Amino acid sequence: MGFIGLANRSLILIIGIVIVVVAAGIYYMSTSSGPNGEYVTPTEIVTSPKFMKGEELYVDYCSRCHDAKGVGGVGPALSASNLDRSVIENGDLDEGMPAFKEELSPEEIDAIIDYLSS
Numbered sequence: 001m002g003f004i005g006l007a008n009r010s011l012i013l014i015i016g017i018v019i020v021v022v023a024a025g026i027y028y029m030s031t032s033s034g035p036n037g038e039y040v041t042p043t044e045i046v047t048s049p050k051f052m053k054g055e056e057l058y059v060d061y062c063s064r065c066h067d068a069k070g071v072g073g074v075g076p077a078l079s080a081s082n083l084d085r086s087v088i089e090n091g092d093l094d095e096g097m098p099a100f101k102e103e104l105s106p107e108e109i110d111a112i113i114d115y116l117s118s
């Protein structure tokens with residue numbers, strides 16, 4: 001076996017390692033589970049249409065009072081613990097929280113709640 005044989009063996013070894021690393025990466029990504037237990041990759045969660053829509057709606061309708069990051073400006077910071085659906089639908093008019101049931105569909109409110117609780 002000459003030089004070429006040795007080079008080929010190294011090449012085959014390197015290709016083998018690459019395949020193992022890539023396969024491990026794919027396996028790892030495919031086993032990260034999503035919020036409902038389904039298997040999704042992290043990038044799929046962030047770029048899923050529902051998440052994007054919730055973020056867009058939040059920025060359009062809520063962030064002027066609740067701040068772009070949900071930290072609270074005029075209104076309180078919003079998080080999974082205080083996402084009261086009836087407040088979003090009916091508002092708390094005396095306290096300055098508008099009602100959104102005329103402006104937003106139930107699906108749109110779902111999307112905002114999903115976005116804020118993620």
Ligand code: HEC
Nearest residue numbers: 061062065074075076082083084087088092095096097098
């Ligand atoms: C005009 C300003 C304003 C806008 C726009 C607004 N909010 Fe509010 N929001 C408030 C204020 C002020 C309160 C606090 C009311 C209170 O003290 O009871 C509040 C309260 C809330 C609460 C109850 C929080 C708690 O701690 O009880 C939720 C949930 C909420 N807002 C969600 C939203 C969502 C979702 C949107 C967008 C669809 C939105 N708000 C848009 C001003 C606003």
